[in-house]
Amino acid sequence: MMILLLVLPLLSALLMLLWPRIAPLLALFSAAASSLLALQLLLQVAEQGTRYWLLAGWPSGLAIAWQADTLSCLLILLSTVLQLLVGLYAFATRSRDKLSQGFWPLSTLLQLSLTALWLSRDLFNLYVCLELLGLVAVALVSLSGRKAIKPAFNYLLLSLFGSLCYLLGVVLLYGAYGLLDIAGLASQWQAGWLSNSALLLMSLGLMLKAAIWPLHAWLPAAHAAAPAPVSALLSALVVKGPLFILCLLWLQLASTSQAQAMAPLFAAAGLAALLFGGWSALRTPFAKNLVAYSTVAQLGYATLALGLMLTFDQPLIFAALWLFVLAHALAKAACFLAIGEMSATLGGKRLTILKGASQTMPLAMFAFAVAGGSLIGLPPSGGFLAKWALLQGLWLQGEQLFWPLALVFATLLSAAYVFRVVVLAFDRADPVAPDFAPQLVPQWLALLPALAVWAMALFSEPLLLLLRLEAL
Amino acid sequence: MSPFWLSYLPLAIILSSLLPGLIIFTLKEQQVKLRISLNLLGVTVKLILVLIMWQAVKAGDIFYFSVPFLPGADLVLQGDALSLLFVVLSSVLWLATTIYAIGYLENSPLRSRFFGYFSLCVSATVGLALSGNLVSFLLFYELLTLATFPLVVHRGTPQSLAAGRRYLAYTLGGGLLLLTGVALLHSLVQSPQFVPGGYVSAVVSEHSGLLQLAFGLMIAGLGVKAALLPLHGWLPQAMVAPAPVSALLHAVAVVKAGAFGIIRLVYDVFGVESMQLLQLAEPLMLLAAATILYGSWRALAQQDIKRRLAYSTISQVSYITVGVAMLGPLAAVGGLVHLVHQGVMKITLFFCAGNYAETLGVHKINELNGAGRRMPLTSVAFTLGALGMIGIPPTAGFISKWYLGLGAVASDNQLMLLVFVFSGLLNAAYFLPIIYRLWFLPQRGSWPDEQRLSARLETHWMLLLPMLFTALLIILMGLFASTGISPLSWAELIVEREFSYD
Numbered sequence: 001m002m003i004l005l006l007v008l009p010l011l012s013a014l015l016m017l018l019w020p021r022i023a024p025l026l027a028l029f030s031a032a033a034s035s036l037l038a039l040q041l042l043l044q045v046a047e048q049g050t051r052y053w054l055l056a057g058w059p060s061g062l063a064i065a066w067q068a069d070t071l072s073c074l075l076i077l078l079s080t081v082l083q084l085l086v087g088l089y090a091f092a093t094r095s096r097d098k099l100s101q102g103f104w105p106l107s108t109l110l111q112l113s114l115t116a117l118w119l120s121r122d123l124f125n126l127y128v129c130l131e132l133l134g135l136v137a138v139a140l141v142s143l144s145g146r147k148a149i150k151p152a153f154n155y156l157l158l159s160l161f162g163s164l165c166y167l168l169g170v171v172l173l174y175g176a177y178g179l180l181d182i183a184g185l186a187s188q189w190q191a192g193w194l195s196n197s198a199l200l201l202m203s204l205g206l207m208l209k210a211a212i213w214p215l216h217a218w219l220p221a222a223h224a225a226a227p228a229p230v231s232a233l234l235s236a237l238v239v240k241g242p243l244f245i246l247c248l249l250w251l252q253l254a255s256t257s258q259a260q261a262m263a264p265l266f267a268a269a270g271l272a273a274l275l276f277g278g279w280s281a282l283r284t285p286f287a288k289n290l291v292a293y294s295t296v297a298q299l300g301y302a303t304l305a306l307g308l309m310l311t312f313d314q315p316l317i318f319a320a321l322w323l324f325v326l327a328h329a330l331a332k333a334a335c336f337l338a339i340g341e342m343s344a345t346l347g348g349k350r351l352t353i354l355k356g357a358s359q360t361m362p363l364a365m366f367a368f369a370v371a372g373g374s375l376i377g378l379p380p381s382g383g384f385l386a387k388w389a390l391l392q393g394l395w396l397q398g399e400q401l402f403w404p405l406a407l408v409f410a411t412l413l414s415a416a417y418v419f420r421v422v423v424l425a426f427d428r429a430d431p432v433a434p435d436f437a438p439q440l441v442p443q444w445l446a447l448l449p450a451l452a453v454w455a456m457a458l459f460s461e462p463l464l465l466l467l468r469l470e471a472l
Numbered sequence: 473m474s475p476f477w478l479s480y481l482p483l484a485i486i487l488s489s490l491l492p493g494l495i496i497f498t499l500k501e502q503q504v505k506l507r508i509s510l511n512l513l514g515v516t517v518k519l520i521l522v523l524i525m526w527q528a529v530k531a532g533d534i535f536y537f538s539v540p541f542l543p544g545a546d547l548v549l550q551g552d553a554l555s556l557l558f559v560v561l562s563s564v565l566w567l568a569t570t571i572y573a574i575g576y577l578e579n580s581p582l583r584s585r586f587f588g589y590f591s592l593c594v595s596a597t598v599g600l601a602l603s604g605n606l607v608s609f610l611l612f613y614e615l616l617t618l619a620t621f622p623l624v625v626h627r628g629t630p631q632s633l634a635a636g637r638r639y640l641a642y643t644l645g646g647g648l649l650l651l652t653g654v655a656l657l658h659s660l661v662q663s664p665q666f667v668p669g670g671y672v673s674a675v676v677s678e679h680s681g682l683l684q685l686a687f688g689l690m691i692a693g694l695g696v697k698a699a700l701l702p703l704h705g706w707l708p709q710a711m712v713a714p715a716p717v718s719a720l721l722h723a724v725a726v727v728k729a730g731a732f733g734i735i736r737l738v739y740d741v742f743g744v745e746s747m748q749l750l751q752l753a754e755p756l757m758l759l760a761a762a763t764i765l766y767g768s769w770r771a772l773a774q775q776d777i778k779r780r781l782a783y784s785t786i787s788q789v790s791y792i793t794v795g796v797a798m799l800g801p802l803a804a805v806g807g808l809v810h811l812v813h814q815g816v817m818k819i820t821l822f823f824c825a826g827n828y829a830e831t832l833g834v835h836k837i838n839e840l841n842g843a844g845r846r847m848p849l850t851s852v853a854f855t856l857g858a859l860g861m862i863g864i865p866p867t868a869g870f871i872s873k874w875y876l877g878l879g880a881v882a883s884d885n886q887l888m889l890l891v892f893v894f895s896g897l898l899n900a901a902y903f904l905p906i907i908y909r910l911w912f913l914p915q916r917g918s919w920p921d922e923q924r925l926s927a928r929l930e931t932h933w934m935l936l937l938p939m940l941f942t943a944l945l946i947i948l949m950g951l952f953a954s955t956g957i958s959p960l961s962w963a964e965l966i967v968e969r970e971f972s973y974d
Contacts, residue, residue, distance in 0.1 A: 358622075359582065362497075376644075378618070379611040379651075380541065388542060388655060395659035404655075408648050415644045422621075423637055428628035461540050 001041050002053050002066055002119060005076065008034055009112040016105040023104035024091050030108055031084035034115070038080045042073035046466060065181060066119040070466045071322060075118045075244070078326060079237050082333050082449065083111045089337050089445040090229040096439075097344060099227060100143045110136045110233060117241050122181040123170045126245050130166065134159035134209065137238045140230045141222050148225040155222040158208055162242075165205030172198040182252055191255040199254055203246060203262075210242035211296060212303050213273035220280070220292040228340020231288065235295045235336060236329040243302060243325070250310060251318075263310035270304025271406055273297060278413030282420060287343055287351045290417060291335045294375060297414060298328045305390055308403065316393035319467035320386050326463075327374050327382030327453050334371035334450035338364045341446055345438045354421060356429025360436070363443035365425045371450040372418035377411055380457035387411070389464060481525055482537045482549035482602045485559065486595050488518040489566070493591025499584045507587060508574055514591060515567045518598075522563050525551050530965075536665075542607060544662035550604025552666075553966045554740070554808075557959070558601035558732050561812050562724045565819055566594045568938035569724075572823055573716035575934025576830060586626055590720070592619040597725045601732065605663045606654045606741065609733065613650060613697075616729055617643040623717045624710050635709040642696050642706040643726075650693025650733075657686040657741075666736055668970045670743025680750055683742075687752050690737055698730025698793065699786045701763040708782040715826025718778060722785045723819035731792040731811060738796050739804075739970050747799060757797035761891045763790040768898035775837055777825045780902060781818070784861065787895065788814045794888060795876050801967050803879020808963035810872035816945050817860040817869060823939035824854040831931040833921025837906055842915030847930040851910045853943035858903035860946045863896055868949040871960055 012030035016023040045051055045068055055064040068076075087107065090099055113136060117129035138159060142152040170180070176194050179185050189195065204215075211219035219239070223231045250259055250266075277297030281290045305321035308314075341364045346353045357365045374381035379388075387407065394400045456463065492514035499507050525535065535551035551559075573590065577583055596619050599612035617640070625636035654663070657672070660679055664671050672683060696703045707727070711718055721727065738747060738756075747753045767787025774780035791814070795807020827850045828834040828843060844851040860869035873892065880888040925932040953960040 356628075358585070362585075373618070378614045378647075379607075380547075385542075387651075391652065391655040392659055395656055404652055408652055411648055412645060415640070419637070419640050419644075423625070423633055423640075426622060426625045426628060426636070427633060457541060460542055464543060 001037055002068055005034055005037050005115050006112060009108045013105045013108040020101055023101060027104040027108050028087050028091065031080055031087050031111065034080040034111065035084050038073065038077040041068060042077050045070055045073045064125055065122055067121045068119055069470060071470045072118040076115050078329055079111060079114045082236055082329060083107065085445060085449055086229045086232050086333065089442055092441045092445065097227060102143055106136055106140050107233065114237055114241060117244065121183065123173065124180045127167055127170055130242065131163050133238060133241050134163060137234055141226045143230060144225055144227050151221040151225040154218055158218050162205040162208035166202045169198040169202030182248060186253050189253060189255055191258055196258065199249060199258065202249060206242040206246045210239050210246065210299065212299060213269050213276060213296065216273065216296045219296055220289050223292040223295065224286065224288040228336055232333040232336035236333040239299060240325050240329065247306060259310040263307045266303050266310065267307030270300040270307055273300025273303060274410035278410065278417060281417040285351060286349050287339050287354060288349065290351065291339055294417060295332060298375060312397050314393045314396060315468040316389050319464050320389035320393060322467050323382060323386035323389055323463065327386055327456060330382065330449040330453035331371040331374040334367050334446055337446035338368040341442050351421065351424065354424050355427045356425065358425040359429040360432055361438050361443065364446055367443065367447040367450045369422050371453065374453040376415045376418055382453040382456035385456060385460050479537055481521060482535050482551050485518060485521045485602065486599045488521060489514050489591045489598065490595040493588050493595060496584055496591060497588035501584060507584065511570050511587060515570055518563050519567065522559055526556055526560065529553055529556050536604065545605060545607040545658060547608045548604030548665055549602045550665060551602055553969055555601045557808060557812065557962055557966060559598055561815050562594060562597045562601065565724045565815060568819065568942055569716050569720050571934055572938040575932045576714065576716050576826060589619055589622045593623060593720065593725055597729060600729050604665045606657065607663045610650055610654050613729060614647045616725060617647055620721060620726055624713045626714055626717065632712040635712045639706045639710050642703065646693045646696025649689050653686045653689030653693060656682065656689065666740035668740060670741050670746055672742055673746050676746050676749050684750055684752065687742065691756060694730045694733040697726050698734060698789055699727055700759055700790065701766055704786045707786060708779050711778040711782050715822060715829065719819045719822035722822060723815040727785060727789045728811060728815060731789050734793050735796050744799050753797045753799050757794055760790040760793035760797060761888060763787065764794065764891060764895045768895050771902045772898065776835055777837055780837065781821055781825060785818055788861065791876060795879060798879055798883050798885060798888065800879050800883035801971050802875055802882045804967045805963045806872050806875030806879050808966055809875065809960050812959040813868040813872045813949060816942050817857045820853055820857040820939060820942040820946060824850050827931055827935050827939065830935065831923060831925060832919040834919065839920060840906060840909045841913040844910040849930060849936055849940060853939050854910065855907050856943045856946050858907055862899045862903055866950040868946050871950055871953045
């Protein structure tokens with residue numbers, strides 16, 4: 001089943017190049033089939049435990065090894081489902097937005113690289129996936145046409161630099177240990193200047209690619225320049241890839257002393273991201289930049305959770321980390337689709353076009369508000385679940401006051417930027433043209449992930465349980 | 473009736489306003505009849521369901537409905553005597569306010585949105601009343617914030633948007649403090665169901681500092697909605713909302729949600745004994761007493777009718793908190809019954825203020841001269857409400873103040889008695905001049921913006937009927953306080969159950 005999850009997008013991407021006319025259908029079909037497969041795999045793994053698989057029957061050490069644990073399966077399911085939703089949105093708006101044909105094979109390749117990334121547990125495999133992911137993402141940003149050339153080019157350079165840093169770290173480790181798979185490396189791991197510098201190099205590259213503060217400056221421009229479906233994919237999924245590798249490195253590979261030394265830095269970076277990202281989201285005059293800055297801020301939660309996880313080694317905090325990622329992916333996809341839909345229909349990029357949007361486009365605005373509720377962390381959304389797990393994890397460590405307070409402050413900031421949009425939408429609308437008729441289907445598609453993030457509450461107990469077990 | 477059906481009763485009570493609300497959102501502006509019928513259908517169904525539950529709870533049943541949510545904290549709906557007090561209040565006043573709002577908003581734009589959020593707001597209030605543990609309470613508390621915000625900004629003017637922003641800043645901040653407090657308490661003792669006598673007593677000696685911190689955080693969070701002293705700033709500003717919204721916000725939904733939360737927290741989470749051990753009651757009581765005096769004092773200086781009423785709300789809601797914080801059974805009866813009495817009286821006053829504004833264009837107190845002649849029914853209702861607020865027999869307000877006073881004597885709180893007397897004087901000082909102007913001063917020139925909304929009556933019948941109904945309730949609740957169906961007897965029943973847990 002794992003192999004099918006990889007082969008299906010690869011095959012359909014190739015077919016699309018041969019037969020561009022049916023590309024949208026192929027892409028949607030592959031995403032839908034992959035979603036079903038991913039769901040089945042998740043159920044199987046949750047029941048029978050982690051599954052391993054060696055490509056083409058080579059012995060371990062030589063073969064490309066794949067590992068599907070519950071976290072990987074959840075992430076695969078998330079990526080395929082979002083791929084499907086975003087694909088449907090792109091299909092529904094294709095004639096209006098004049099989306100380039102290139103979107104279809106590229107988005108399918110994106111799915112392939114993400115799936116492979118979630119399944120790999122080998123530093124070099126991860127590098128290959130990361131590189132593919134970066135290139136596909138840059139190509140997707142450049143689909144917007146000439147205005148996106150500059151941000152796309154910057155993105156390309158930074159992405160290549162990041163991959164290079166990561167590769168350098170991998171080479172150092174390979175030279176010293178002659179091994180590349182993470183479990184094997186971890187068993188022979190020695191803390192020293194070599195492993196220190198390798199870890200730091202790899203982290204630098206990954207943090208750059210994951211837009212973790214202070215290396216986030218490229219993200220708002222790139223995400224805001226891309227077409228709406230692409231921004232949704234980039235914000236929801238692509239930045240999570242490097243974050244996943246970063247977590248693997250520090251949680252599985254690094255020794256305790258190394259982890260302890262790095263933990264405060266991660267926590268501080270996360271807090272800074274929350275504050276500066278939130279502040280920039282409050283200040284920016286453009287709608288899509290607001291959402292993009294919110295991504296920077298929300299990634300701060302994940303980084304903060306990683307830092308706290310390294311300090312306290314508390315499974316609940318680990319669960320919180322991935323709950324943040326899941327909730328943020330769904331919510332952010334909804335936000336970008338809703339904002340994209342509103343700016344396409346109402347015409348314009350500035351936030352002020354949203355004045356009175358609760359009357360002119362109630363459905364899309366509702367989608368944004370519902371997704372925003374999860375970004376803030378209102379109960380019973382996915383964002384609330386993550387925050388609850390983090391708070392519980394912190395309180396369990398005894399008298400912690402600083403971090404809960406910091407979380408409260410960050411939440412207030414996120415509430416401020418979400419409601420900055422919502423308040424504007426409740427202003428009286430300017431009169432609209434008599435033939436004003438917003439499309440309904442894309443608005444519903446924007447609403448779906450927003451509702452899904454609130455539906456996470458229904459599965460809160462199994463989710464928390466699965467993710468906590470994963471940390472042990 | 474099968475027990476299977478009964479276990480879904482709390483859920484059905486919430487859905488009876490939620491579902492019509494959601495359908496109303498999808499309606500077109502012109503579908504007036506359908507919208508009104510949906511609203512009234514929801515109200516009727518809710519009242520019938522509440523009646524069924526009331527009978528059963530009176531006989532000693534308790535309803536539970538739970539869905540798994542967080543580890544150690546399911547989503548629980550619980551119908552017990554205390555929750556029913558609030559449920560009955562909000563359902564009955566929802567009926568009155570719905571009719572009033574239909575009349576008030578006739579022919580104004582965006583009514584589907586308004587009534588949609590209106591129903592959502594009532595669902596959240598009822599959910600809050602029925603929630604069976606802190607986590608469920610938190611959920612509905614936040615939902616209430618979200619549902620009321622669009623009502624506050626309904627007019628879409630810059631002024632109302634500013635008020636809306638301020639309202640959000642306060643309530644979301646409060647919600648967060650509550651969340652942190654709940655999370656802290658959850659990490660100490662999980663979040664079991666509310667139970668008379670509380671559930672923290674096992675860890676009082678071990679974690680007293682953390683418990684005090686959690687209590688402080690939660691009171692700060694609840695205090696925002698209950699408009700306790702430093703956190704009351706949103707309330708007078710939120711007056712820019714349409715009159716039915718102010719009525720609902722003040723009498724039922726928002727401020728009462730805070731006060732109700734405080735009652736739950738004191739009696740069913742911490743319990744009287746732990747409150748005494750942790751020495752939490754005294755500061756809460758002093759804070760509430762300060763709020764009572766401060767609210768009355770500021771009310772004196774207001775010249776706008778609705779603003780004066782707003783400051784009066786700040787003061788009156790804290791009576792509930794004081795009654796609860798005195799920790800004695802008699803004071804508790806006073807506080808609990810004031811939850812209902814204050815609601816009915818304040819909603820009447822707001823209906824009246826809305827009628828003056830809608831019919832005569834009067835917003836300021838000094839424009840009210842002689843209004844008693846032009847609008848006798850409204851003025852009678854206003855007079856009743858005002859006399860009730862002051863606490864003059866035989867109105868409902870007298871009953872609650874009587875029990876609060878008795879409670880203060882019983883728990884040996886001379887200071888509180890003094891606060892009650894002084895605040896009663898202040899109440900008289902800011903309400904009696906209005907009554908004097910209404911009845912005894914001649915009209916000064918023509919009304920600012922008079923409209924003839926009805927051929928025979930002084931104003932539209934839909935604006936009159938709910939107001940007269942609630943005004944009648946003020947008298948009835950006062951006169952028949954000792955009978956079995958009065959709020960007083962229900963409050964006594966609650967106190968009996970809350971104080972006899974051991």
